[in-house]
Amino acid sequence: MKATLLLVLTSTLTALAADPGAWVVHFDGKAVNGLRGYNQTTFPNEAWKIEDGAIKTIPRSAGGKPVDLATEQVYADFEFECEWKVSPGGNSGIIYRVKEIPGKPAYSTGPEMQVLDDEKHPDGKANFPKRTAGSLYDLIGKGMKEKTYKPAGEWNKSRLVIKGGNVEHWLNDTQIATYKWGSPEIKAMLETSKFKGWAGFMEQPEGRIVLQHHGEEVWYRNIRSRKL
Secondary structure, eight states: OHHHHHHHHHHHHHHHHHSOOOOEEEEOSSOBOSEEETTOSSOOTTTEEEETTEEEEOOGGGTOOOOOEEESSOBSSEEEEEEEEEOTTOEEEEEEEEOOOTTSOGGGTSOEEEEEOTTTSGGGTTTTTTTSTTSBTTTBOOOGGGSOOOOTTSOEEEEEEEETTEEEEEETTEEEEEEETTOHHHHHHHHTSTTTTOTTTTOOSSBEEEEOOOSSOEEEEEEEEEEO
8 A cells, every 4th residue: 555655646746747837927918927137136227118018128329238038937947938029130039048247248158149130130131040030049050941930029938848848949849949958969069159158158057048139229029938
């Protein structure tokens, strides 16, 4: 009887461990939850605002002071989803496993899923296609003919999954990049990228998820995450 009970209990605990955590809705069209300024303790109202069911940057051209948004939670394995659109020539990004270091930007420690106007921003052509929308910035990407991409002013959907060291970038249900965290292959890519010699870059086993304020106008909605 004790052995049977132990087996049932062990099976139950294994199933619970395999189940993903509950979704945390960071923005539901009305309220922000679990997001604050990067290296700050409060929401940066000088940088972001809620408008027409989306959370958007206040661009430099309108007097905005760029501050990234960071999750309050720290994540190791996780799933993250959001929808985004950019203004013509717009640029942003979803940066992950970020370690907050005073005086250093989020991208100094975490890799980036690119959010971009592929057609009008210079990154759409620089190191093509490794800096285009959905890419693992400067490392792995796909051109517009290989993915479903919606231009500036239209909504795109991004999905990011990390589990057991396996990382996936998805854009509008197309897989843009997949790689193994810390693998020899990714380390070789880093050696031929702009990140060569960056101490602490892509070395964190866990960190925050960050939405980048690059200075241009960008909108996000339906933002949510869960631990895996």
